[in-house]
Amino acid sequence: MxxxxxxxxxxxxxxxxxxxxxxxxxxxxxxxxxxxxxxxxxxxxxxxxxxxxxxxxxxxxxxxxxxxxxxxxxxxxxxxxxxxxxxRAPEATTRLRISVAPTLATKWLIPRLPDWQALHPHIALSLAPYRRDEDFSDATVDAWLRPGESQWPAGITADYIVGREIVPICHPQELRGRQALREPAELLGRPLLYHSNYPDNWRLWLAAAGVRDANPKPSADFEQVAMLVQAVMAGLGVAVVQRCLIDDELAGGRIAIPFDRPVQLERGYMLCTRKSSQTQRALRSLRQWLLAQG
Incomplete structure (x- = not known):
């Protein structure tokens, strides 16, 4: 044949x-x-x-x-x-310990872990505590999934995974009735909720959406994206967040994207590993899987 x-x-x-x-x-x-x-x-x-x-x-x-x-x-x-x-012949279980930014862990990584377990049943992942001021000195941690751009300490390799795309979000009620949002500039008339670590996100998104010379003023700021999303769901205002972190809320109709004009940032969530660990088979598998998921 x-x-x-x-x-x-x-x-x-x-x-x-x-x-x-x-x-x-x-x-x-x-x-x-x-x-x-x-x-x-x-x-x-x-x-x-x-x-x-x-x-x-x-x-x-x-x-x-x-x-x-x-x-x-x-x-x-x-x-x-x-x-x-x-x-494949049975393998000994390998354990990888990774540190992950909290919102990314709950909103993006954990829902995908069943796929990882199905593909790599002999590589167990455990989550290490997340440190905002990470110095990569903890020898018990194998990899870090954290926000950043291009500058990393010597001896650390970083791969972009996900999270550079930001979009505005609002309560679904903001899209109904006579006062519904119709133009990006109208967002300036709503309470603007900020991420306390990235206060420039609103200015960047508004400029990309064609709202020139905008001088957005924060109504309130929050330390985590999860808090921003909860505040929008409670009707406290509008926010700009990473698109990868709001799938569940969008699918459930608890929030809405008033203007689907994503903006790409320079920073995103990066997988950081030690250059000396690049030959480890389990870490290579994790890197390949995360790149595919991202």
Whole structure:
């Protein structure tokens, strides 16, 4: 029988590129070179006789045929991965201790941990206390998932995971009736709630939304995003928060995004590890998984 299906290498290269939007990120996830991923996708397109990706300077986008093909192959790839995990010889349990910013832990990481446990049943994750003034000297901690930009101490490697995108949020009632919000500038007429550590977020978002020369004044400030979201739900005002931290509240209709104009910040949540630990298999697995989740 003639085998018509492409190689698994090509399928994984395409699926990773489709999910992450770029050959370089897919290469990091698959632990191969960017050129290897690009060539594998090109071979797959030649094999199928049609384009699956639109190559652009800022990343790759799926063609309609690419979206259809990804939908068809993803369940099969997941089944193969699950079978490989199920049939592997038993391994000794490895424990990784990670420090995670509290709101990110409760709103983003913990809901995803069942997926981690299914993929890596022999690598247990435990959460270490979070320190805002972290100096990375605690030898009992293997990795840190914390906010930051590009400057890190010597000996620390940082990978961006998630959290650079901010959006405004309001109580759903703010979108109803004669006084409903209709233009971004109208937000200045509402009580503006601030994150005490990032007071410039409102100015940045308003400027990007076209509200020039705005001088937003805080009505109240809060130390954590979770507190900001609770304050908005209570009707105390409007806030600007990271999009990745509000999925549950949006899905439940407890908050709303009045103007879906996300703004990208320089900072985000970064996975920080010691350069001397990069060869540890468990840490490599954690890094690859977090990059895919992000």
């Amino acid at each position: 003639r085998i018509r299906s492409p190689s698994l290498h090509e399928l994984h290269a395409f699926a990773a590129t489709a999910r992450l939007g770029s050959f370089s990120k897919a290469a990091e996830l698959l632990c191969v070179t960017q050129g290897a991923v690009s060539r594998a996708v090109a071979r797959l397109e030649e094999h199928l006789g049609q384009s699956l990706l639109v190559r652009q300077a800022r990343g790759n986008e799926l063609t309609p045929a690419g979206r259809d093909y990804l939908e068809l192959i993803e369940p099969a790839l997941q089944t193969l991965e699950a079978a490989a995990v199920a049939q």
